[in-house]
Amino acid sequence: MNEKWWQEPVVLELDEIGKYRFIHNTREAAECLLDRWPVHDGKAYKAAIRMCGYVLNGMQPADYARQDFIAAAVEALIHVRPSH
Numbered sequence: 001m002n003e004k005w006w007q008e009p010v011v012l013e014l015d016e017i018g019k020y021r022f023i024h025n026t027r028e029a030a031e032c033l034l035d036r037w038p039v040h041d042g043k044a045y046k047a048a049i050r051m052c053g054y055v056l057n058g059m060q061p062a063d064y065a066r067q068d069f070i071a072a073a074v075e076a077l078i079h080v081r082p083s084h
Contacts, residue, residue: 003027004055004062011081012073020081026055026065033069037076044068044075 004026014021014036021036023029030052039045048068055065073080 004065006062006066008083010066010070010073013079013081023069026052026062029065029069030056033072037072038078039076042072042075044071048072 006023006025010023010029012021012023012032013019014032021032023032030049033045033049033052037045048065048071051060051065051068054060055062070080
């Protein structure tokens with residue numbers, strides 16, 4: 001299975017305050033965007049979905065999906081825990 005692992009996970013406070021979800025790769029990001037995301041109509045959300053598809057099909061580097069995933073989280077007002 002083509003997961004496209006990231007060098008560093010994205011940590012989101014997604015479901016409730018103080019409950020963090022670790023997203024380690026592009027497949028997890030795509031599943032999160034489709035199944036757990038609070039809004040589905042933002043520009044960054046749509047760009048992240050599109051980029052996840054490109055990465056999973058080998059058309060772009062995995063880091064591109066990670067960057068777009070973070071942008072979608074910011075757009076949706078989802079807290080992203082800073083990297084160490």
